[in-house]
Amino acid sequence: MRVLVSGGAGYIGSHTVVQLVAAGHDVVIVDSFANSKPAVIGRLEALTGTHLPVHAFDLTDRDKTERLFADESFDAVIHFAGLKAVGESAQIPLEYYENNLDSTFSLVRAMRRHGVKLLVFSSSATVYGDHAPLPFREDYAPLVSTSPYGRTKVMNEHVLTDVAHADPTLRIGILRYFNPVGAHPSGTIGEDPQGIPNNLLPFIAQVAIGRRDKLVVFGDDYPTEDGTCERDYIHVEDLAAGHVAALTKLASTEEPVSVWNLGVGQGTSVLAMLHAFERAVGRELPYEIGPRRAGDQARSWADPAKANAELNWRTVKTIDDVCVDTWRWQSANPTGYED
Numbered sequence: 572m573r574v575l576v577s578g579g580a581g582y583i584g585s586h587t588v589v590q591l592v593a594a595g596h597d598v599v600i601v602d603s604f605a606n607s608k609p610a611v612i613g614r615l616e617a618l619t620g621t622h623l624p625v626h627a628f629d630l631t632d633r634d635k636t637e638r639l640f641a642d643e644s645f646d647a648v649i650h651f652a653g654l655k656a657v658g659e660s661a662q663i664p665l666e667y668y669e670n671n672l673d674s675t676f677s678l679v680r681a682m683r684r685h686g687v688k689l690l691v692f693s694s695s696a697t698v699y700g701d702h703a704p705l706p707f708r709e710d711y712a713p714l715v716s717t718s719p720y721g722r723t724k725v726m727n728e729h730v731l732t733d734v735a736h737a738d739p740t741l742r743i744g745i746l747r748y749f750n751p752v753g754a755h756p757s758g759t760i761g762e763d764p765q766g767i768p769n770n771l772l773p774f775i776a777q778v779a780i781g782r783r784d785k786l787v788v789f790g791d792d793y794p795t796e797d798g799t800c801e802r803d804y805i806h807v808e809d810l811a812a813g814h815v816a817a818l819t820k821l822a823s824t825e826e827p828v829s830v831w832n833l834g835v836g837q838g839t840s841v842l843a844m845l846h847a848f849e850r851a852v853g854r855e856l857p858y859e860i861g862p863r864r865a866g867d868q869a870r871s872w873a874d875p876a877k878a879n880a881e882l883n884w885r886t887v888k889t890i891d892d893v894c895v896d897t898w899r900w901q902s903a904n905p906t907g908y909e910d
């Protein structure tokens with residue numbers, strides 16, 4: 572298939588591009604580089620051994636989006652583009668709602684005008700809110716989230732579901748990611764957060780490389796085995812494979828809209844993750860216990876059974892793989908793509 576990958580220069584998009592090419596798809600990237608670096612493209616071309624056409628513009632620009640679809644033909648769209656920092660979304664909510672919703676409106680309008688039927692959308696476990704029973708299942712309702720960022724995902728899911736029901740020739744796959752982590756085993760592409768990392772793994776990696784003094788563990792008095800929060804950390808390579816599988820499924824399903832959890836199905840605590848990283852690095856890493864972070868849930872993990880069965884997909888990477896691959900990427904690229 573000829574696949575338009577929005578946000579293909581970003582963390583998850585870039586890893587998915589590599590697997591799409593390996594699976595025989597033609598990839599075209601559209602990215603504004605709002606949260607990524609053009610340098611990733613050369614790395615992707617080296618990894619895939621192919622030229623990757625890139626369109627550098629903001630998808631909230633409907634005219635440019637329309638022009639792209641008028642100039643080129645696509646069989647499918649994978650829509651990763653979006654702003655994703657939970658804390659920042661509370662500071663600049665309007666920018667989050669505009670970016671994360673308008674980009675979808677532009678893309679779906681252009682798809683409908685040009686007869687493109689298949690869409691994969693990046694959603695998040697954040698749509699399960701604070702009250703869903705563990706493990707989180709796709710049929711849980713109502714969807715709620717505690718941040719403006721998360722609410723853009725809830726809203727996008729509703730918009731896409733309505734659009735698919737109104738036009739049952741569409742095939743929309745909504746993928747709810749749990750906690751994406753890790754890097755390509757080559758160490759040439761990985762997660763490159765701007766400024767102080769918000770997420771656990773990039774923070775630990777920067778402690779290990781000496782860019783941060785120590786990890787602050789946000790609370791050790793949660794009702795979990797070691798008192799620290801538990802999350803479903805999914806290797807980005809497994810996650811990328813889930814997108815290739817979803818695309819294959821969408822090409823044959825009769826369902827206009829399908830929702831799949833992409834997770835491992837088990838929780839790992841903050842301290843267990845830190846200790847796995849210490850094993851990968853071969854030394855102890857400094858940390859201290861700090862107060863809880865507002866908004867954190869004690870435990871979150873997926874029931875991945877629906878994706879396992881319907882996508883013929885399952886995770887194969889371990890937490891140790893995550894840490895080894897993250898460390899390879901971090902040590903080869905201490906300041907990310909800036910080198």
Ligand code: NAD
Pocket residue numbers: 577578579580581582583584601602603604605606607628629630631650651652653654655670674693694695696748749750751
């Ligand atoms: P990322 O920031 O690395 O990648 C997103 C890419 O989209 C960036 O390259 C950015 O420049 C681009 N972009 C943003 N707005 C754009 C716009 N309006 N037009 C064109 N390009 C635009 O993020 P990621 O971690 O790769 O996440 C990809 C998707 O997955 C996002 O939608 C995110 O919300 C979702 N998601 C991420 C996580 C996670 O923890 N990383 C978890 C769940 C869901």
Ligand code: WQD
Pocket residue numbers: 655657694695696697721749750751769770771772774786787788789790799800801802841864867
């Ligand atoms: C993981 C655990 C922290 C940093 C977020 C978004 C979610 C999704 C994935 C997009 C928590 C603890 C962290 C640190 C710590 N993104 N931690 N010290 O919050 O589960 O999920 O990313 O959709 O929507 O909310 O991930 O990596 O921030 O935190 O102790 O310096 O690590 O308290 O328990 P989270 P995270």
